[in-house]
Amino acid sequence: MTSTFLGMPTTAPRGVGHLRGDQSFPAAARRALADSQLRRNLGHATATIRAKSAAVIAEAPDWQQLRDAGAAIKADVMARLPELLEQLEAAVTAAGGTVHWAADAVEANRIVTELVAATGSDRVIKVKSMATQEIGLNEALEAAGITPVETDLAELIVQLGDDRPSHILVPAIHRNRAEIREIFLREMPGVDPALTDDPVALAAAARRYLRQTFLHTPVAVSGANFAVAETGTLVVVESEGNGRMCLTLPETLITVMGVEKVVPTWRDLEVFLQLLPRASTGERMNPYTSMWTGVSPGDGPQQVHLVLLDNGRSAVLADEVGRQALHCIRCSACLNVCPVYERTGGHAYGSVYPGPIGAVLSPQLTGVEENASLPYASSLCGACYDACPVKINIPELLVHLRAAHVTAQRRPTTESIAMAAAAYTMDHPALYAAAQRAARLTRLAGRRGRGLPPPLSGWTIGRDLPQPPPQTFREWWAER
Amino acid sequence: MVGRTVNSRELILGRLRAAIGPTTTTPAEVPRDYRPAGGDVDLDVLVHRLTDYRATVHRCSDAEVAKVVDEVLGGQRVVVPPRVPGHWLPATVAAVTDENLTAEQIAAFDGVVTAAAVAIAETGTVVLDAAPDQGRRVITLLPDVHICVLRTDQVVAGAPDAIARLDPNRPLTWISGPSATSDIELNRVEGVHGPRRLHVVIVPRP
Numbered sequence: 240m241t242s243t244f245l246g247m248p249t250t251a252p253r254g255v256g257h258l259r260g261d262q263s264f265p266a267a268a269r270r271a272l273a274d275s276q277l278r279r280n281l282g283h284a285t286a287t288i289r290a291k292s293a294a295v296i297a298e299a300p301d302w303q304q305l306r307d308a309g310a311a312i313k314a315d316v317m318a319r320l321p322e323l324l325e326q327l328e329a330a331v332t333a334a335g336g337t338v339h340w341a342a343d344a345v346e347a348n349r350i351v352t353e354l355v356a357a358t359g360s361d362r363v364i365k366v367k368s369m370a371t372q373e374i375g376l377n378e379a380l381e382a383a384g385i386t387p388v389e390t391d392l393a394e395l396i397v398q399l400g401d402d403r404p405s406h407i408l409v410p411a412i413h414r415n416r417a418e419i420r421e422i423f424l425r426e427m428p429g430v431d432p433a434l435t436d437d438p439v440a441l442a443a444a445a446r447r448y449l450r451q452t453f454l455h456t457p458v459a460v461s462g463a464n465f466a467v468a469e470t471g472t473l474v475v476v477e478s479e480g481n482g483r484m485c486l487t488l489p490e491t492l493i494t495v496m497g498v499e500k501v502v503p504t505w506r507d508l509e510v511f512l513q514l515l516p517r518a519s520t521g522e523r524m525n526p527y528t529s530m531w532t533g534v535s536p537g538d539g540p541q542q543v544h545l546v547l548l549d550n551g552r553s554a555v556l557a558d559e560v561g562r563q564a565l566h567c568i569r570c571s572a573c574l575n576v577c578p579v580y581e582r583t584g585g586h587a588y589g590s591v592y593p594g595p596i597g598a599v600l601s602p603q604l605t606g607v608e609e610n611a612s613l614p615y616a617s618s619l620c621g622a623c624y625d626a627c628p629v630k631i632n633i634p635e636l637l638v639h640l641r642a643a644h645v646t647a648q649r650r651p652t653t654e655s656i657a658m659a660a661a662a663y664t665m666d667h668p669a670l671y672a673a674a675q676r677a678a679r680l681t682r683l684a685g686r687r688g689r690g691l692p693p694p695l696s697g698w699t700i701g702r703d704l705p706q707p708p709p710q711t712f713r714e715w716w717a718e719r
Numbered sequence: 720m721v722g723r724t725v726n727s728r729e730l731i732l733g734r735l736r737a738a739i740g741p742t743t744t745t746p747a748e749v750p751r752d753y754r755p756a757g758g759d760v761d762l763d764v765l766v767h768r769l770t771d772y773r774a775t776v777h778r779c780s781d782a783e784v785a786k787v788v789d790e791v792l793g794g795q796r797v798v799v800p801p802r803v804p805g806h807w808l809p810a811t812v813a814a815v816t817d818e819n820l821t822a823e824q825i826a827a828f829d830g831v832v833t834a835a836a837v838a839i840a841e842t843g844t845v846v847l848d849a850a851p852d853q854g855r856r857v858i859t860l861l862p863d864v865h866i867c868v869l870r871t872d873q874v875v876a877g878a879p880d881a882i883a884r885l886d887p888n889r890p891l892t893w894i895s896g897p898s899a900t901s902d903i904e905l906n907r908v909e910g911v912h913g914p915r916r917l918h919v920v921i922v923p924r925p
Contacts, residue, residue: 246733284905291905301753308751315747321735334888340728392911393902409902416903438903442911449912454822470887480860480898480913487856488822498731503746505887509879510753512893520901523768524842527913528893529856535890537819538855553734562738 249343250606251551256344256375257403258551258605260589264612267587280415281584285575291521292572299517308510310630313566316501317556323468323501324547330471334533336543341495343550348379350546351460351493355385358458358491358542366475366485367391368462369407369569370495370548372591376460387460388452390481392445399426405585405593407571408519413584416441442479449481459485459540463496464568465511466545469504472532473545476515476525486529492540497548499556499565511568514628519570551604560639564600566629573623573633579616588613595623599636607644614640653697675711756883758876760840762921765874768843772896773909774917781922784868785809788832791866791918795829798862800854803832807868817858825857830864831914836891837881838874838919843896845869845919846881848889856890865914867894872924 251258260267271277296302316323328338341347351371355363363380365371365387377387389398396411397404400422404410411419420436427448434444461482465474473494475482486492502511516525534543556562574580574594585593590601590610598617602610614637623633645655664670766776777787781804788797789809797812798820808814814832817825834852838845845867847853859865875881885891898913909915 246737248734248738280904287905288901304750304753308749308753311747311749315749318739318747320739321732324732324735340731342727342730342734346727390912391902392900396902409905411902412905419903438906438908439910441903442900442908446911450826453912454826467887472887478898479900479902479911481911483856483860483892484912487860498735506879506882507749509756509882510751512878512882513753520907522772522895522907524839524844524893524895526772526895526897526899528891530887530891530893532888532890535849538849538890539857547731549731549734553731553738556735557738 248553248557249549249551250554250609251604252343252345253609255348255379256373256550257591258373258601259609260587262589264583264587264589264616267589268583268616271583271587276415277413277584278582280413281581283415284409284412285581288521288575292518292575293521295517295521295523298523299513302517305510305513306628306630309514309568309628310566312502312507312510313629314563315503316499317562317565319503320498320501320556323503324498326468327466327471327501328547330468331473331533331543331545332471334471336471336533336545339544339546341546341548341550344374344548347374347495347546347548347550348376351376351495352379352383352385354491354493354544355380355458355460356383360385360456360458362386362388362452362456364388364390364452364456364459364485364489365394366459366461366477366482367394367410368460368495369591370462370497371460372404374495374548374550376495388449388456390449390453390485391477392442392479392481395445395449396422399423403586404591406574407569407592407594407596409571413586449484453481453484453488457489458491458493459489461485461492461494463494463500463545464515465508466496466501467503467505467508468501470532472505472530474508475529476512477528478520478526480527483527483529486531487539489540491542491544493544493546495546495548497550498552515568515570518572518626518628554606555600555603558603561599561603561636563631564596564603564636566631567596567600568629570628572626572628576622576626577617578620578622579618583616588616595633595637596631599631599633599640602640602644607640608647611644614644653695657695672711672713675713678707678711679709754877754879756875756877756879758880760874760876762840762871762874765838765840765843766921768841769896769919772843772899774843774896774919777918777920779920779922781925782806784920784922787918787920788812788866792830792832792864796827797830797832798825798828798858799832800834800852800858802851803834803854804852807832817854820858822857822861826861828862830866831858831862832866832868833859835867835869835873837884838869839876839878839881840874841877844881845894846885847892847894848885849891850889856892859892859894860913863914864916864918865894866918866920868920868922870922870924874921
């Protein structure tokens with residue numbers, strides 16, 4: 240059918256899904272930074288979650304040991320991924336489920352659309368899932384005349400507001416209660432016009448709005464937080480009960496899962512179920528976790544499908560350093576501690592995976608040249624590494640990807656010329672002394688509010704130029 | 720469609736094998752230096768953690784369960800799983816056993832009374848495994864009040880103990896407090912789609 244070598248790891252295709260932004264990070268960030276309401280909302284929300292998470296992590300005396308175990312299990316998964324997937328497929332099939340393999344977003348969307356169409360339903364209820372956002376499933380379903388209904392409260396806010404998600408855990412983190420009230424009043428059919436902006440009232444409005452939809456939709460689509468190769472068990476971790484509704488009420492359940500989500504053994508869940516809620520929502524345990532193994536006769540969906548998705552993951556796996564981005568359990572702790580994310584929000588990253596993990600995952604899924612600005616969307620402060628419950632060394636990955644990006648560029652960049660010039664100057668003491676003296680001239684060029692002239696202005700758009708001292712070290716030393 | 724599925728399977732597995740190179744089939748040694756199963760159970764911790772996440776806790780004898788059910792759901796309609804002990808149900812509630820009721824019928828009940836499989840003290844979690852005294856998953860989902868009766872010998876210290884006790888072949892629901900959301904400004908608000916009130920009744924082992 241195709242002349243491509245079958246075993247070649249492949250990045251995610253263009254033209255489908257949401258892994259690429261339409262602007263570079265600096266351009267998109269500039270717009271976000273100008274929105275003071277957005278910055279207030281994000282600052283408030285991330286400060287709240289950081290405090291909650293720190294408190295429950297402090298309660299676990301073995302937090303570092305749990306992180307070590309989580310990291311080791313994920314590294315083992317990556318080393319044995321093909322075999323574990325075959326084991327998972329066999330276990331799910333033995334329990335009455337059907338396993339499908341999707342090489343990319345286009346194929347996954349086609350498989351799900353066909354499965355929904357086969358039920359005869361023109362509506363599907365959805366549990367919040369990063370994988371289905373990544374592949375643009377909602378757009379594919381709509382194109383086939385099927386209405387996808389997002390049932391997670393934050394996803395519902397995003398869907399009703401015709402907005403884009405900006406956070407892995409809380410896609411509407413950029414909205415405050417007053418904005419959410421306005422969206423509900425404007426877009427939610429049958430909403431009480433006297434609705435207040437009390438979060439309890441807003442949650443109750445979502446409950447009323449979705450209840451009949453839950454009861455009368457015969458097919459649901461979910462993601463999965465974990466899949467156990469040994470037993471075929473799928474796990475969804477959630478809070479509201481919308482997940483339980485989707486996983487329990489319909490006749491047909493379709494789960495779309497990135498291949499990296501598999502874990503080897505049932506026992507491994509004892510690690511991740513301690514790590515995920517504490518790192519994610521800052522709870523000892525999230526309100527609801529559902530686990531199902533194939534079909535349970537008489538209880539829940541009787542048609543159970545699992546779609547295993549590659550969509551660029553094989554390309555990430557092929558990079559020995561980069562593959563640790565696949566360890567991610569989507570807790571979003573790295574977003575909540577990131578000084579860059581806190582100021583720009585998630586939309587600036589373009590991809591559905593924002594924040595530090597997005598900055599290392601998205602460019603690898605698409606190929607670094609198609610998300611080239613993301614590895615630079617960080618100050619390399621390292622807070623993300625400390626916060627990661629499975630110890631992904633995000634700063635190391637960022638530097639690794641920057642190097643890959645520079646290597647991939649055929650022509651010299653301003654930065655590479657500047658660095659080459661700096662190297663030459665530092666190798667020649669007389670030149671270096673002259674350069675240091677010359678730097679004093681920037682006291683004029685770099686006065687407050689002004690940057691360096693082009694082509695060096697790129698550096699000073701986002702940074703203050705340090706004030707050079709009136710005297711160089713060499714001059715001071717010579718005078719002594 | 721079958722042919723396409725098989726091709727994609729081989730394609731993906733081939734890509735992944737190429738990505739990792741020569742593979743080992745030996746599982747790596749995972750350092751499990753975290754607290755293992757078998758820790759001491761502290762019921763006061765369980766009560767604290769349940770209450771902290773807005774569940775209401777009652778401690779009484781098995782014979783007094785009916786009194787608690789009466790206080791919470793007296794005069795209301797209650798759905799129960801096939802094998803819930805009859806003496807838990809007071810005469811004041813109209814209890815209907817779930818025998819393949821429709822979702823719509825179940826949604827019309829005010830409350831549900833079940834047993835549990837396991838509870839985790841450290842996290843304030845109750846786990847249901849759809850045994851006949853707990854019933855199908857749907858009955859503990861649609862009614863607004865869930866009364867869950869727990870025996871002290873079902874309480875374990877931490878997640879590793881629960882994983883060791885549970886059977887992955889059963890549908891499992893881990894419940895930590897009533898339905899909640901943190902989606903509005905990351906503040907926890909109780910009561911979205913699942914039961915808005917959770918009562919946990921702790922009784923001594925028989």
